[in-house]
Amino acid sequence: MAAFTVLLSLFLGKAMAQHVDRQFVVSMPHDSVGKLFAFLPERDKASGRAVVACPGGAYHHLSLQNEGTDWAEFFSQQGIAYFVLQYRMPDGDRTLPVSDAVNAMRLIRDSAEVWGVNPYDVGIMGFSAGGHLASTVSTHAEFDARPNFSILFYPVITMGKNGQHEGSCVNFLGDERDDEGVAREYSNELQVRRHLTPPAAIFLANDDRGVPPVANGIAYYSAMRNAGNNCSLHVYTHGGHGFGIRQSFPFHQQMMNELEVWLSRLKAPRKDAVRVACIGNSITDGSGIDMAENHGYPAQLQQLLGEGYHVKNFGVGARTLLNKGDFPYMNELAWRDALAFNPHVVVIKLGTNDSKTENWKHHSEFAADYQQMIDSLKALPSNPRIILAHPIKAFKDQWTISDSVIVNEVIPAIDAVARNNHLEVIDLYSAISDPKFILSDGIHPNEKGAGVIAQQVAEMIKTPYKPYREIPQKGKRKRK
Numbered sequence: 001m002a003a004f005t006v007l008l009s010l011f012l013g014k015a016m017a018q019h020v021d022r023q024f025v026v027s028m029p030h031d032s033v034g035k036l037f038a039f040l041p042e043r044d045k046a047s048g049r050a051v052v053a054c055p056g057g058a059y060h061h062l063s064l065q066n067e068g069t070d071w072a073e074f075f076s077q078q079g080i081a082y083f084v085l086q087y088r089m090p091d092g093d094r095t096l097p098v099s100d101a102v103n104a105m106r107l108i109r110d111s112a113e114v115w116g117v118n119p120y121d122v123g124i125m126g127f128s129a130g131g132h133l134a135s136t137v138s139t140h141a142e143f144d145a146r147p148n149f150s151i152l153f154y155p156v157i158t159m160g161k162n163g164q165h166e167g168s169c170v171n172f173l174g175d176e177r178d179d180e181g182v183a184r185e186y187s188n189e190l191q192v193r194r195h196l197t198p199p200a201a202i203f204l205a206n207d208d209r210g211v212p213p214v215a216n217g218i219a220y221y222s223a224m225r226n227a228g229n230n231c232s233l234h235v236y237t238h239g240g241h242g243f244g245i246r247q248s249f250p251f252h253q254q255m256m257n258e259l260e261v262w263l264s265r266l267k268a269p270r271k272d273a274v275r276v277a278c279i280g281n282s283i284t285d286g287s288g289i290d291m292a293e294n295h296g297y298p299a300q301l302q303q304l305l306g307e308g309y310h311v312k313n314f315g316v317g318a319r320t321l322l323n324k325g326d327f328p329y330m331n332e333l334a335w336r337d338a339l340a341f342n343p344h345v346v347v348i349k350l351g352t353n354d355s356k357t358e359n360w361k362h363h364s365e366f367a368a369d370y371q372q373m374i375d376s377l378k379a380l381p382s383n384p385r386i387i388l389a390h391p392i393k394a395f396k397d398q399w400t401i402s403d404s405v406i407v408n409e410v411i412p413a414i415d416a417v418a419r420n421n422h423l424e425v426i427d428l429y430s431a432i433s434d435p436k437f438i439l440s441d442g443i444h445p446n447e448k449g450a451g452v453i454a455q456q457v458a459e460m461i462k463t464p465y466k467p468y469r470e471i472p473q474k475g476k477r478k479r480k
Contacts, residue, residue: 203258371417
């Protein structure tokens with residue numbers, strides 16, 4: 001251990017450069033091996049952003065210099081607080097490196113005020129097996145430990161038989177490496193969640209023969225793009241595996257420039273921004289809108305409200321408010337995320353799928369289930385302003401979604417809940433009365449329709465709170 005300490009001192013000494021203001025080492029909780037090496041930028045240039053680096057080494061050893069401490073000066077130049085994680089080797093116990101990475105994310109957010117970090121702008125960076133660790137935290141961790149963005153260099157992504165890096169797989173999964181369920185769970189291209197998996201930038205070489213790009217980094221990019229999540233992919237014609245920050249990599253300067261540009265264009269919310277949680281089904285999620293993360297109603301709401309607000313999309317397709325519905329919203333990770341977000345404003349737009357024949361048979365429990373959701377939100381430290389939204393008009397009775405049930409039963413039930421809780425209501429049903437705002441399925445709004453919803457929600461948020469009042473019907477809304 002003494003020899004390792006001397007060698008590490010050399011690493012840190014090399015990394016310390018003109019833009020690093022402070023460097024120190026933090027031992028990870030309840031562990032004598034795991035450590036976090038911190039490099040904080042000059043105080044007057046600190047952006048508030050932070051990055052945690054997970055070096056590679058096939059989950060057998062760590063490339064602490066080339067994929068760790070040597071990057072300190074680059075990030076310090078950008079005003080970014082930089083941390084290198086010395087995580088424990090799994091030796092078949094995957095919980096060791098994963099818990100170290102999760103604890104590192106939580107530690108930085110917990111220490112954000114002291115270290116000059118914006119807790120909503122903490123990213124993770126991983127190389128090779130460290131890329132698998134970084135993508136595991138990005139896809140598996142709970143909200144408080146999940147990064148706000150990921151940077152993945154030639155990452156190990158899959159644990160499946162086709163394209164896996166065998167050494168990483170054996171060391172990470174141990175005796176369970178042949179268990180298809182476990183392999184699938186940690187094949188992170190299969191674990192990307194729409195809206196919930198953070199934006200990523202991926203860097204790799206086309207001729208990487210150690211970690212096949214198509215089954216790993218490119219597979220992760222494809223999963224992100226298919227989910228509509230923001231992701232950038234940079235593939236260089238040659239360079240092999242493990243180039244890290246070495247200047248001998250033929251595309252070193254291009255890579256560094258592209259990473260710098262990606263970071264500069266990555267928008268971060270202000271840490272004092274008003275947090276807005278958009279809860280709902282596929283209409284909130286943005287089903288049918290390509291890249292809904294950028295063009296769905298919550299994204300357009302963010303544009304309308306501006307940088308003083310931090311809007312997040314917690315919509316999940318096909319979900320019901322009813323706990324006995326076919327896909328209850330409150331069973332979802334998105335619901336746990338919405339609570340952990342500790343929002344100042346919550347917009348709930350549920351009820352469309354509740355109108356389905358197989359779901360509305362439980363209509364007698366709708367008010368109680370809605371009350372459960374509201375009570376959970378009211379218990380948050382932020383004491384959020386809660387706004388309920390009527391479902392939009394169903395232009396077709398599709399998938400047994402019934403416009404008649406929405407108008408005559410779901411909307412009155414929502415109004416009753418709002419009245420009992422003195423909450424505000426947005427009448428989205430009347431707001432979208434023209435089919436030109438709806439996709440051909442007759443249920444989901446198109447991008448322009450999402451804009452109408454965003455406008456209605458923005459106007460409500462910008463208007464001072466008013467207790468519930470009956471919404472006058474615009475025209476004849478009852479249907480037989």
